[in-house]
Amino acid sequence: MLNGYAFKSECFKTVGVRLVRNINVSHGHIDWTHAARATPVIARNFAQFALQAGDAGLSLDRPIISTGLELATVRFCDLPCMLLQRVARLSPGKALLSHDYMTLWLQSDRFINAIDPGRSNGAPHI
Secondary structure (H helix, E strand, O other): OEEOEOOOHHHOEOOOEEEEOHHHEOOEOEOOOOOEEEOHHHHHHOHHHEOOOOOEEEEOEOOEEOOEEOEEEOOHHHOOEEEEOOEEEEOOOOOOOOHHHHHHHHOOHHHHHHHOHHHOOOOOEO
16 A cells, blocks of 8 residues: 655646546546646656556545545556555555455445544544
């Protein structure tokens, strides 16, 4: 698990490498309707936050909405993209856990009840 980097909003550009923000994490996929981007130079300097196809992105702010958990799988068509603050990258070790099983478990009642963001004051966070 890796939490995204806190890129300053002045780093956001209209062209370049897309940044996965909470607003982009949808149910099952990344929604690029409101895309922020970083320059290729910034992307190279923060390569550890680059996402790969098959990574899961979980919103850490208001992760559960009325339609379910905000959990997306990064697809090849999403690349290149980078992780932004308050979104977690979950990458199971291939020998330890399958991506499909991890995704199902994260959407299970057991996981949802364990994080229960309704218990926090103000905006629910993980």
